[in-house]
Amino acid sequence: MSHLFPTYQRWEIQPVKAAGTILYGTDGQQYLDFTSGIGVCNLGHRPEAVEHAVKEQLDLFWHVSNLFPQPIQEEAANKLAESSGLDCVFFANSGAEANEAAIKLARKATGRTKIITFLQSFHGRTFAGMAATGQDKIKQGFGSMLETFIHLPFNDLDSLKTEIDSDTAAVMIEIVQGEGGIHVVTNEFIKEAASLCVEKGVLLIIDEIQTGIGRTGRPFAFQHFGIKPDIITVAKGLGNGFPIGAAIGKAGLAEFFGPGSHGSTFGGNPISMAAAIAVMDIIFNEGFLEETSAKGKLLFAMLHKEVGWMEVVKDIRGLGLMAGIELTVAAQPILADLRKSGMIALPAGEKVVRLLPPLNVTEEEIEKAVSLMKATLSNYKVTV
Incomplete structure (x- = not known):
């Protein structure tokens, strides 16, 4: 029995350590972290x-x-x-x-x-x-x-x-x-x-x-x-x-x-x-903010190109490195499947997948995240 109030619906991952954009679980798996601790670790884990x-x-x-x-x-x-x-x-x-x-x-x-x-x-x-x-x-x-x-x-x-x-x-x-x-x-x-x-x-x-x-x-x-x-x-x-x-x-x-x-x-x-x-x-360094803005543009361009055409995707919106993918299906099963593939993301309401990567995320990590999103979403069909 847990002595914690059950105020959170906790995931199946138990972290043991983290560095940069990577979270390590007791299951031995590495997870690409596109939650940043719910928009907290803007410089990744343990900068x-x-x-x-x-x-x-x-x-x-x-x-x-x-x-x-x-x-x-x-x-x-x-x-x-x-x-x-x-x-x-x-x-x-x-x-x-x-x-x-x-x-x-x-x-x-x-x-x-x-x-x-x-x-x-x-x-x-x-x-x-x-x-x-x-x-x-x-x-x-x-x-x-x-x-x-x-x-x-x-x-x-x-x-x-x-x-x-x-x-x-x-x-x-x-x-x-x-x-x-x-x-x-x-x-x-x-x-x-x-x-x-x-x-x-x-x-x-x-x-x-x-x-x-x-x-x-x-x-x-x-x-x-x-x-x-x-x-x-x-x-x-x-x-x-x-x-x-x-x-x-x-x-x-x-x-x-x-x-x-x-x-x-x-x-x-x-x-x-x-x-x-x-x-x-x-x-607050100008060069860092310019890089953040450029990475945000890359993220949205790749999302529109790779998943924006899917019937299960209703809309893609956001600003900078704060992205929401609105779906025609519930987000939670998709988030669970993403975790199985080695990526963690967040919900933003019942049918929105929210991406909040660290601001110093690399272009390669953005590409990997979008690829995992595409592979996961391809398993879902439109529901009425």
Whole structure:
């Protein structure tokens, strides 16, 4: 009997070690990892620079609390501010906590309570995160949700124009809906949404938990669209496996997050800070981001060429190295077959296979992954 709550439907693979894009199981098999720990290990498993930085900090101190000034926090915050174009950072331990901070900050700064989010969105599993999420399935069994969250159709400008008003504190949106099926925001919608927020005095929160830290070929996905949000949230890829989240905001919001307004015992932990700095030093390099963008284009070109024509494939979409293959059949059996062939990938809803390879994946590994996808999908027929 396991003493763990059964909150996860676990796979049959038990990892024993990992390096780069390869995961090694107790079964003796090697697996090409196109999950990156659900978009976390953006530099693959155990990158040397991150490992070195963490070991160096381990020899200094592990935890002292946020009562102490810590230059390592200032360094990490400075890198996030410079790369995002925003100003102030609150460090947390996860994406859900980062979104909680953003929601609290938006409500306090505006004095309003209504927050607009979108159907198919995912913002975490805390009560505010669930309330913000536009998927009923994660709310089932938990009773009444927190009030004043409104969920609108994604990319529907008319609905947003109708709903946004003087009671609205914020519009909260993902540039790419990761858990919701890899749906990408349209250029027209996000630019008009940003303009509406300015016009109505509403804060624009961009949830970059999965898209941030280079995943789409830019430091942050919103930078593809020439907008400037008021708050962005990041987590997953920032620590490459070490627990970290952050809410990043404009300077004018600092007065609303003064002493005693918010906090986190482990937020800004020096071990996670060391990992984050090492990650950003690599990923925020212009040459690295250009390579990431080129690999993303290669991945999509190969997917369209090799599997896009199959009847079982309904759509291929995404941005950068964040790809979704929508199918006419359930994704889970295909994911199980992929694992048998030596590759791991993720679902994004019932019928979408999600690919999140490390950003330093090689062209040969992309070709291998697409070849395995093609071989696996060729065994499936269209169902009505």
